[in-house]
Amino acid sequence: EVQVVESGGDLVQPGGSLRLSCAASGFTFSNYGMHWVRQAPGKGLEWVSGIGGSGDDTYYADSVKGRFTISRDNSKNTLYLQMNSLRAEDTAVYYCAKGGGGYVDSWGQGTLVTVSS
């Protein structure tokens, strides 16, 4: 059974940093692209970042480009999101998502990031 489990969400001050992790199991991790998708309180889904199976290709939404870095450790079946220079508008539940044939086909349960002083 495919499973992705996020961790690392917390309350952080504006301008601060945080690293999210996503532990994957039930599939050959290195064969699949992975993504981070977020959802601000009461809002819809927003794609944040994606990474290819090897980790060589990374992609970012304009809203986080230059502040967030996605990476993966295929030996540990783990996806990461390093978030720097956090802003109030980054407050959201962050979901780890497995890429299927281009689309998301599995979701984690989410981890809450709150940016506030």
Next chain:
Amino acid sequence: QPVLTQSSSASASLGSSVKLTCTLSSGHSSYIIAWHQQHPGKAPRYLMKLEGSGSYNKGSGVPDRFSGSSSGPDRCLTISNLQSEDEAAYYCETWATNTRVFGGGTKLTVL
């Protein structure tokens, strides 16, 4: 890049059918999309992949009541024999080089 347009809300009666539409922007009418369901306070759930031909592949455990269809730029999710547990938000998703896009979501109310 593509843009996906969804109605913000829909409603239908218990036991009836409802069709939710996701419309691709001009120049992107051939794109494949995916549908996701999200209950309040829960993580999204993948429902199906839907091609421009109308062919669809559902995720594991998705009931037969859920089906997909396409017409031009419209990608539709039909839910038959509506149940109370179908009350949720429904999002469509597509992707292009170096990006992916979600529609704004349709909140479905079962009356």
